Amino acid sequence: MLAADAVGLNLAEVAAAARRRLDPVHWDFFAGGAGNERTLRANEAAFARRWLRPRVLRAAGERDLRLSLFGSPVSMPVLIAPTAFHRLAHPEGEVATARAAADAGTVMVVSMAATRPVEEIAAAGGPLWFQLYPHADLEFTATVVRRAVAAGCRALVVTVDSPVFGRRERDLRHGFVDLPPGLVCENMRDADGRVRPIEMNAGVGWELIGALRGLTSLPILLKGVLHPADARLAVEHGVDGVLVSNHGGRQLDGALATLDALPGVVAAVDGRVPVLVDGGLRRGTDVLVALALGATAVLLGRPVLWGLAVGGAAGVRHVLDLVRADLDRALALVGVARPGDLDADLVTTGAPG
Ligand SMILES: Cc1cc2nc3c(=O)[nH]c(=O)nc-3n(C[C@H](O)[C@H](O)[C@H](O)COP(=O)(O)O)c2cc1C
Numbered sequence: 001m002l003a004a005d006a007v008g009l010n011l012a013e014v015a016a017a018a019r020r021r022l023d024p025v026h027w028d029f030f031a032g033g034a035g036n037e038r039t040l041r042a043n044e045a046a047f048a049r050r051w052l053r054p055r056v057l058r059a060a061g062e063r064d065l066r067l068s069l070f071g072s073p074v075s076m077p078v079l080i081a082p083t084a085f086h087r088l089a090h091p092e093g094e095v096a097t098a099r100a101a102a103d104a105g106t107v108m109v110v111s112m113a114a115t116r117p118v119e120e121i122a123a124a125g126g127p128l129w130f131q132l133y134p135h136a137d138l139e140f141t142a143t144v145v146r147r148a149v150a151a152g153c154r155a156l157v158v159t160v161d162s163p164v165f166g167r168r169e170r171d172l173r174h175g176f177v178d179l180p181p182g183l184v185c186e187n188m189r190d191a192d193g194r195v196r197p198i199e200m201n202a203g204v205g206w207e208l209i210g211a212l213r214g215l216t217s218l219p220i221l222l223k224g225v226l227h228p229a230d231a232r233l234a235v236e237h238g239v240d241g242v243l244v245s246n247h248g249g250r251q252l253d254g255a256l257a258t259l260d261a262l263p264g265v266v267a268a269v270d271g272r273v274p275v276l277v278d279g280g281l282r283r284g285t286d287v288l289v290a291l292a293l294g295a296t297a298v299l300l301g302r303p304v305l306w307g308l309a310v311g312g313a314a315g316v317r318h319v320l321d322l323v324r325a326d327l328d329r330a331l332a333l334v335g336v337a338r339p340g341d342l343d344a345d346l347v348t349t350g351a352p353g
């Protein structure tokens with residue numbers, strides 16, 4: 001284990017430690033967002049606008065954070081969001097992240113832009129889900145999906161907020177356009193073993209869901225839904241879960257903060273499938289607010305990369321442990337034992353005082 005004071009007492013301190021260790025170009029790739037980074041900032045700011053109205057004398061007792069998601073049992077409603085290029089943060093890359101996820105008993109969503117083969121990531125532990133960018137070439141998509149399924153991935157997370165690539169000016173300024181020599185997107189190999197470039201696909205429509213259903217019987221989640229009408233369409237097209245996300249502010253700058261989008265999506269979905277959310281969660285109390293507003297679980301993006309940069313698998317584990325302990329304490333302090341028992345009534349935007 002890492003000494004807590006060596007890596008940080010909270011995620012902001014872990015981020016600061018990561019920044020000291022990382023190449024500034026890679027720090028900016030991880031930390032940055034699109035355009036003016038309004039959405040990037042808004043994700044965290046949305047949590048700062050919520051206040052908790054705890055209940056007292058509820059005799060809630062010991063907390064129990066466990067739940068089961070799409071057939072994957074998890075020890076807490078906090079999962080690892082898909083993020084690209086973990087080998088920029090640590091030589092072991094996604095394998096270290098997967099080991100931490102397995103030790104912590106949670107799901108890691110493997111990015112299609114992972115820098116370790118999905119088979120090696122799976123060997124480090126599970127459960128894993130696999131994130132997919134919808135590629136124009138369905139045959140290629142089929143190759144990738146078959147490989148992820150064979151490796152043991154238990155759900156597909158299809159990213160739909162990226163018909164084109166967001167404009168990330170930090171990367172443009174640094175001229176960071178590709179992985180350094182020696183690193184490739186190991187899961188972008190076609191049937192002949194050649195690595196394809198990551199491609200965005202502006203031509204894809206709702207027929208995608210049916211096409212993916214033809215490839216796999218795995219649960220399908222849509223990642224990147226903000227509009228209630230799309231949430232409704234997603235359910236009508238038979239998706240198994242909706243992930244409210246604006247890609248950590250890296251795609252459409254000016255897009256709504258995910259916490260502000262969440263209640264509309266939850267209302268539109270109306271309990272028919274689980275709603276998950278990511279973006280800007282940095283404290284157990286943030287997790288609690290998202291769950292109270294209707295999310296079944298949340299995902300962490302950047303904080304996992306900070307932990308990885310600081311201490312490999314132990315660093316990621318430290319991040320997950322911090323959030324778990326913080327969530328547990330926050331639940332006790334609002335008088336609730338199980339995340340599923342949280343209620344929107346505990347959260348208010350009312351100004352304090
Ligand atoms: C460096 C980085 C790389 C990312 N790569 C991917 C990716 O490959 N696929 C994807 O669907 N989302 C990707 N995302 C978005 C995350 O899955 C997630 O939506 C976002 O990071 C959550 O916000 P947070 O970083 O504030 O926790 C990436 C985010 C970051 C920061």
Ligand SMILES: CC(C)CC(=O)C(=O)O
Pocket residue numbers: 084113198247250
């Ligand atoms: C480089 C991309 C493939 C991944 C990424 O940065 C993102 O999805 O935000």
